[in-house]
Amino acid sequence: MDADACRRPHRRHARPxxxxxxxxxxxxxxxxxxxxxxxxxxxNTSFNRRGEPIVDTAEQALISARTIGLDFVILDDRLIALNSERNDGTT
Incomplete structure (x- = not known):
């Protein structure tokens, strides 16, 4: 498995x-x-972009996830597909 995506870009390390x-x-x-x-x-990481506060509500999480460019978010027991090209109806 290529773990480069798991590393912090500015420090190039991970805490598995x-x-x-x-x-x-x-x-x-x-x-x-x-x-x-x-x-x-x-x-599993802080859910925010650089310079923004960590999200506190589900609404903030969805807005931030879309801004960051995530494909999916899990809220409670729901998997929410954010990328319309990959949206297979999973919500």
Whole structure:
């Protein structure tokens, strides 16, 4: 797996967290990624652009995610597709 996208651009490093307990809820997400042929990895980071405050509401998260150019956001138990070209109706 190429981990360059996971590194902080200005420092070129990452702080990985490994999920070893298969009972963790996030473990099933990683398994679905693996089954789909994707690397079983997620990026957990501050949700904001440089110079902006960290988002505090779902509405702010969606606005920020669209501005940043993300494809998907998970809010509570919903996967929201943001990129209309990839929107397969998953919400």
């Amino acid at each position: 967290q490994l999920i070893t307990d298969r009972s963790e809820p996030i473990s099933s997400v990683l398994e679905h990624l693996r089954d789909a042929g994707a690397p079983p990895a997620l990026i």
